[in-house]
Amino acid sequence: MNERSGPQRGVELHIAWYVRLRWAAIAGAVLLGAAAAVARLPIPLPPYLGVLAAAAAYNASFALCQRTHLRCMPCPLRGHPTWCLTGQVAADWVVLLLLLHISGGVENPFVMLMAYLAAMSGALLPLRSAVGLSACGVLAFFAMTYAEAASLIGHVHLGMGPPGLYESRPYVIAVAGGGLAAASLVSALTSTITDRLRRRGEVSRKTAEQLQAATEDLSSALGDLQKLDEEKSRFLYVAAHELGSPLATIESLLATVSDGYAGQVDEGAAVMVRRARGKVADLLRLVSDLMTLSRVKEGLEPTKRVLIDVKSALTRILEDEKVNADEKAITLSAELPRHIPPLYCTHENVDSLFRNLIRNAVRYTPEGGSVSLTVRIDGAAIHAEISDTGIGIPAEDLEKVFTEFYRSPTAKRHAKGGTGLGLSIVKRVVDTLGGDIHVESEVGAGTTFRVQLPGYGSGD
């Protein structure tokens, strides 16, 4: 039983606490002995201090066991901390009884300290052990007093109370009975209260765990919600846009009617057209507001130069372009560092730069190929590499790929609909940002574009 489970660990903490408390009790007893000596009470100090020294010795060994987790010596109580505690409390009873015997027995007002031990065992031990141990302790005290009265063992007469008090049987029985009742009650009470507190502690620990789990659930739900919210804004934007185009056309057509371009309109028809235009105008305002709203939410102002979070821009582009890649069963992979320095440019700059490169790579890669984006950071500089397993660019065409409208014959054969503008836009953006772009290619094997951009874009 090497692993310490919760409750057992709790008992070990109790032992540590009890050991510290015992040091204080021993120190208190030494002070009391000194006070007795000053008061010239006839207490024999050598045995008194001897008992305390023994107590100190076993306490030191307990402390050592505690600190080394009971590994320093073979201990039969290893793995049974409750037994260990019971043993300790029993030893304390022995010490207390010996000290009382040496210092006047029943005459000593500190017999009340038995209640302290009873309370202690109640706090530390299960109910039955605590009450049993306390009862045994008090009975032992009773036996000791009886033995003193019967002169079986010696008695130290303190001379504080009436002489021979310890010989009065009714008195001794009364003290023993009262002590027994008090000690048992105190033990039972403390044990019950401690147990209840322990259980309550257990409950609050469990509650805390549940709370922790609930918090984790909530924060992951929050993340999902935020993602959903982003998607919603994007959807809103697209939907508003789709609604806006036909509405604008309707309004243009109605306007030509109102203005007489579609022939003579009589008064009644003109009123109806005006009403219809009023409604269309309402809808157009709504669409316009929706678009502004979704745009503000996304923080997209494509033409304004701002510090751009390159990583999230790249993530967005990759997400979009994955659709095209999937259509051709092309693997689109990305290796992005944890952090990418921002670029000071427009959203449009970043977007057209990387979107064109990735889109081109996908466009000129045959089905089942792969396209990868790798970004490395060097200080504030960003090194991006876009590689594909595509058709490649013939060596004689490499110089011209950044020229406007230029499309190599291989490119034209492979894919229709290319404008020949993508790479020239890329080149312009890279130049604007004060960066550099290189291309390496092998026909039939693939192409790699290497882009270097100074972080915080220097393009002013």
Added chain:
Amino acid sequence: MAKRILIADDDPDAVAAVRVVLEANGYEVDSADSGEQALERIAVAKPDALILDVMMDTLDDGFQTCWKIKNAPETKDLPILMLTGVGQETGLEFQPNDEFLPADDYAEKPLQPDDLLARVKKLLGE
């Protein structure tokens, strides 16, 4: 001789709305429903001005068509009025990045007939 205006828009109803206004004001109107077709019509019919929808097939189409026209020596002087979608305020979203999209004028749809005429006249330097 009547000035020739080319309208490039993939929505035939939108073309009709512009066409009726321009024709009534004495312009000759030609139309194209894609960027590619617009380029062909420009080569063949030599229009005096182009009204270009920003979003034909894709958002890129209008921009790229504009870009191609303005960057080809034989067509770079063709004046272009670019029409943007609803809520895409020219000043906000499609403010031309001078390096990339040098259209001559931008207007948000829907365009009122009088406004359209005024812009076309300005485009033609009338």
